[in-house]
Amino acid sequence: MPTIDFLIAYWSSGELATNGLILLNMIGALLLGLLVGYERSYHGRAAGMRTYGLVCMASAALTVVTGYPQFWFGGHVIPSAMGTDPTRIIQGIVTGIGFLGAGVIMREGFNISGLTTAASIWASSVIGIMVGVGFYMSAMGLAILCAMAMIFLSRVEAWLPSRHAVAITMRFRPGYMPQEPALRQMALARGYEIASGTLMIGSEGGAQEWRFVAIALSKRSGSTLPQVAAELAVFDGIDSFQLTHARN
Numbered sequence: 001m002p003t004i005d006f007l008i009a010y011w012s013s014g015e016l017a018t019n020g021l022i023l024l025n026m027i028g029a030l031l032l033g034l035l036v037g038y039e040r041s042y043h044g045r046a047a048g049m050r051t052y053g054l055v056c057m058a059s060a061a062l063t064v065v066t067g068y069p070q071f072w073f074g075g076h077v078i079p080s081a082m083g084t085d086p087t088r089i090i091q092g093i094v095t096g097i098g099f100l101g102a103g104v105i106m107r108e109g110f111n112i113s114g115l116t117t118a119a120s121i122w123a124s125s126v127i128g129i130m131v132g133v134g135f136y137m138s139a140m141g142l143a144i145l146c147a148m149a150m151i152f153l154s155r156v157e158a159w160l161p162s163r164h165a166v167a168i169t170m171r172f173r174p175g176y177m178p179q180e181p182a183l184r185q186m187a188l189a190r191g192y193e194i195a196s197g198t199l200m201i202g203s204e205g206g207a208q209e210w211r212f213v214a215i216a217l218s219k220r221s222g223s224t225l226p227q228v229a230a231e232l233a234v235f236d237g238i239d240s241f242q243l244t245h246a247r248n
Contacts, residue, residue: 009074010134018071019137022064026142029060030149041157050153054119054146058126061142062090065135072133090129097125120150163216165195166225167246174206176237187214190228191221207239213246 009015033056034049041048065072066087101118123146130139172178184194192214200211216222223231225243232241 006074010136012075015071015074015134016137018068019135019141022061022068022135022138023141025060025064026057026138026145030057030145033057034153038157038160041160041162048116049157050116050149051119053149053153054116054123057142057145057149058119058123061126061130061138062094065130065133065138066090071135074134093125093129094122097122116150120146161219163218164222165213165215165246166192166222166228167211167213167242167244168228169209169211169242170232170238171209171240172207172237173239176208178208178210178237183210188217190223190231191217192223193217 030053033053036056037049037052101121104117104121105112105114107113123142127139127143127146130136130142170178180199187194195213195215198211198213202209202211214222225245229241229243232238232243
């Protein structure tokens with residue numbers, strides 16, 4: 001039966017020092033993940049600072065805990081002497097939770113949602129793993145960092161320079177043949193550029209349908225959706241259209 005000394009071993013000086021080192025690694029990974037995520041967020045991509053930060057930090061946590069097996073379970077059990085290998089259990093958990101997280105990612109046209117939720121689900125499994133191996137302080141630190149990332153980083157992203165994206169679908173009247181250079185010039189005149197690789201063209205009954213993502217040239221440039229809709233509504237060659245905010 002566990003004694004007080006047995007429980008105190010989980011908070012020994014060696015355990016606390018190891019947890020502190022793990023926390024420093026996680027903070028460093030979080031900052032680097034945010035840096036990469038900001039570049040994606042700035043260009044209007046779906047996976048932004050929060051997603052990259054969570055995944056990078058949780059990945060670092062998983063990697064660094066495997067380097068201190070002597071401190072697992074409060075130092076009471078030597079992993080090499082166990083009948084099973086905990087790293088294989090960890091691998092199975094992370095893989096399984098990855099499939100679970102993929103189930104919350106939704107895609108509708110050029111709009112992708114649920115990436116941060118999927119990353120947070122995956123990160124929560126890492127928190128559980130760290131609790132399971134006895135790194136309690138690191139697990140609490142990871143939980144706090146994840147919560148702060150999800151709560152405050154959306155405000156930071158809104159404050160930082162960025163380029164919002166709009167998904168546009170235009171169905172032209174039968175017989176009307178739109179020209180891509182003219183379309184790009186029209187977008188530039190309204191503060192947007194057509195994102196490379198997003199243009200899709202379809203045709204049915206002699207009427208062409210164009211779909212693409214337009215990205216604002218800067219945070220404050222670009223006509224609003226109502227302004228763009230008002231212009232498209234009076235354009236002679238357009239039969240119907242659809243505009244939505246997009247993260248592509």
